[in-house]
Amino acid sequence: DAGVIQSPRHEVTEMGQEVTLRCKPISGHDYLFWYRQTMMRGLELLIYFNNNVPIDDSGMPEDRFSAKMPNASFSTLKIQPSEPRDSAVYFCASSLGSSGGPHGYTFGSGTRLTVV
Amino acid sequence: KQEVTQIPAALSVPEGENLVLNCSFTDSAIYNLQWFRQDPGKGLTSLLLIQSSQREQTSGRLNASLDKSSGRSTLYIAASQPGDSATYLCAVRPLNAGNMLTFGGGTRLMVKP
Secondary structure, eight states, X not given: OXXXXXXXXXXXXXXTOOEEEEEEOOTTOOEEEXXXXXXXTEEEEEXXXXXXXXXXXXXXOSTTEEEEEEETTEEEEEESSOOGGGOEEEEEXXXXXXXXXXXXXXXXXXXXXXXX | OOOEEEEOSEEEEETTOOEEEEEEEXXXXXXXXXXXXXXXXXXXXXXXEEETXXXXXXXXXXXXXXXXXXXXXEEEEOSOOGGGOEEEEEEEEETTBTBOOXXXXXXXXXXXX
16 A cells, blocks of 8 residues: 555645645545644644544634545645645544554655745 | 643764653543654654553564553663654544544654764
């Protein structure tokens, strides 16, 4: 398996523009998570899905953020409009089962977002 | 609310030294605890996963222990190498918080040749 695949690896955009981050989880994993990492706040959970259904989005900072999982192999995190304070590394992770399965959580390589 | 703390925040050691990284968590009701490695500008790589019923896990030069009652885990690295230089993160999966993985702030390790 190629692991959790995220695209793009880097994104630079101007304030006010729409940004879409993409994630392909490991085949067969039924949980998908979106995390944000910054120097100030570390890793924060934004939202997670179980069997394509959003379960907890309490970590989504505000209405400018939205996430979808139209099928078991694809998820998107959208920011509209983007702001400089959204600059961070966004990680997608997936797991098998609610306890993480025998290997726990598997993370993608992340998308480094810079909003100027 | 579960809080995870890692001490020290940064550590610099000479090559060959054995070292211990510490992780503490406030709520002992957990499913499991996972140690990750993060290289600069990279994603997280899972190192070891300890289920709540286990006391330790080993992989090569790495050994992770879990004392759930005291809310502590340690990651032991034997015979450290410059290639071990990275940030090490521990994360717990609480029993009563949905499926949220709570991370510590990490320990930034530098192993000098």
